[in-house]
Amino acid sequence: MAIIGGGIAGLALAAELAELDGRLVERSGGARPELRIVLLERENQFAYHTTGRSIATFSESLGSPQMRAVTRASRTILDALGAESGTPLLRTRPIVWVADEEHLDRLNRLLTGNPALRAVDPAAAQTMCPVLRESVVARAAVERTAQDIDVDALQQQYRDRATAAGAVLRTAIGLETGTRDPDGSGWRLTTDRGELHAGRIVNAAGPWADAVAGRLGVTPAGLTNLRRTVAIVSAERIGPSWPLVMDVGEHFYFRPERGGLLVSPADETPSPPTDAVAVPRDVSLAVERATTATTLRLQRVRTSWAGLRTFAPDRNPIVGPDPRHEGIYWFAALGGTGIQTAPALARLAAAQLLDEPYEIPGLRLETLLPR
Numbered sequence: 001m002a003i004i005g006g007g008i009a010g011l012a013l014a015a016e017l018a019e020l021d022g023r024l025v026e027r028s029g030g031a032r033p034e035l036r037i038v039l040l041e042r043e044n045q046f047a048y049h050t051t052g053r054s055i056a057t058f059s060e061s062l063g064s065p066q067m068r069a070v071t072r073a074s075r076t077i078l079d080a081l082g083a084e085s086g087t088p089l090l091r092t093r094p095i096v097w098v099a100d101e102e103h104l105d106r107l108n109r110l111l112t113g114n115p116a117l118r119a120v121d122p123a124a125a126q127t128m129c130p131v132l133r134e135s136v137v138a139r140a141a142v143e144r145t146a147q148d149i150d151v152d153a154l155q156q157q158y159r160d161r162a163t164a165a166g167a168v169l170r171t172a173i174g175l176e177t178g179t180r181d182p183d184g185s186g187w188r189l190t191t192d193r194g195e196l197h198a199g200r201i202v203n204a205a206g207p208w209a210d211a212v213a214g215r216l217g218v219t220p221a222g223l224t225n226l227r228r229t230v231a232i233v234s235a236e237r238i239g240p241s242w243p244l245v246m247d248v249g250e251h252f253y254f255r256p257e258r259g260g261l262l263v264s265p266a267d268e269t270p271s272p273p274t275d276a277v278a279v280p281r282d283v284s285l286a287v288e289r290a291t292t293a294t295t296l297r298l299q300r301v302r303t304s305w306a307g308l309r310t311f312a313p314d315r316n317p318i319v320g321p322d323p324r325h326e327g328i329y330w331f332a333a334l335g336g337t338g339i340q341t342a343p344a345l346a347r348l349a350a351a352q353l354l355d356e357p358y359e360i361p362g363l364r365l366e367t368l369l370p371r
């Protein structure tokens with residue numbers, strides 16, 4: 001089996017698949033042949049693209065109700081992975097969701113049926129983040145269970161587990177083309193480092209998932225890549241334990257980071273798949289909006305970056321076998337919640353690929369199917 005892409009999707013799947021296969025081989029007393037798993041990553045390092053550019057938040061309020069179910073399932077896995085390795089992967093940082101007068105309806109929708117959130121008045125929000133300006137908070141909600149995710153430790157842990165369980169993870173090798181064997185036994189793949197044969201292919205190529213489909217002669221999923229910009233700005237009087245402040249109107253978010261303030265204009269600019277860079281206009285917008293939302297005097301932009309969040313038309317991930325193309329499995333379109341949903345989605349994908357049962361409570365599987 002070949003997995004294309006070494007971001008969080010591909011790495012989590014390689015680990016879950018290799019470990020589950022190992023258990024099944026053991027259970028069969030060695031009668032079942034071991035699955036050979038190879039992951040191909042085009043860059044010289046894993047997690048170089050979207051996975052390395054997230055703001056690493058875990059929130060049970062993001063995405064569709066289906067994605068919230070997946071996020072809750074991931075929480076259990078992240079806690080267990082942290083406990084097993086002795087390195088906690090999550091650290092509590094509440095989110096304060098703020099709405100101005102114009103976006104009160106959005107806050108109400110966010111609060112509806114969401115046990116993770118509690119409505120608070122503007123004064124309570126300001127107690128948690130004393131630099132928040134009154135003008136941006138007509139009403140607020142607090143998510144106390146939100147977390148910062150240690151993405152480096154998470155992806156490293158998946159890499160270690162995948163390798164220990166027998167998967168081969170390769171960097172600096174990009175898929176170029178693939179054709180189905182005439183006898184239907186699998187796929188013949190051409191890479192920039194030679195040819196290989198795979199029974200099945202998992203498309204975990206993030207922003208390039210549709211391009212990879214095209215290289216395999218597979219119908220694309222109609223994905224859109226949206227660029228998002230983040231900057232870290234110097235400022236005085238930053239409280240390291242302040243929450244992440246998220247505007248429900250999707251104009252800004254900010255939180256303390258490495259002694260400065262991490263800011264984003266929550267931009268969504270369509271982009272072809274590429275090595276995304278922050279454009280100065282978007283960085284300025286981030287600083288401008290954080291200046292409007294806080295009483296801070298923001299100073300020098302220390303660093304900035306951008307990444308591509310990849311969405312299917314309905315904004316749910318695409319995880320499942322391609323109904324039109326034998327031997328192709330999709331693990332793509334993780335959107336803006338791929339770090340927090342990958343643990344449960346990878347466990348689900350591994351089970352499906354090995355014909356084993358696995359259920360995520362509250363998730364209707366058809367929501368994820370390639371369409």
Ligand SMILES: Cc1cc2nc3c(=O)[nH]c(=O)nc-3n(C[C@H](O)[C@H](O)[C@H](O)COP(=O)(O)OP(=O)(O)OC[C@H]3O[C@@H](n4cnc5c(N)ncnc54)[C@H](O)[C@@H]3O)c2cc1C
Pocket residue numbers: 004005006007008009010040041042043046047048049050051052053054055056057058173174175176204205206207208212228229230306307308309331332333334335336337338339340341
């Ligand atoms: C600014 C920003 C903030 C975010 N914040 C959060 C957050 O707080 N919480 C959260 O959960 N998520 C967040 N996300 C979303 C999250 O980062 C993504 O959903 C997730 O990283 C997607 O992972 P992926 O493995 O699908 O894609 P990627 O990490 O992009 O990996 C795909 C890989 O495929 C490789 N590839 C492509 N084509 C080929 C080929 N032909 N051959 C071999 N390899 C190939 C690429 O090189 C790449 O490494 C954020 C994203 C951004 C940009």
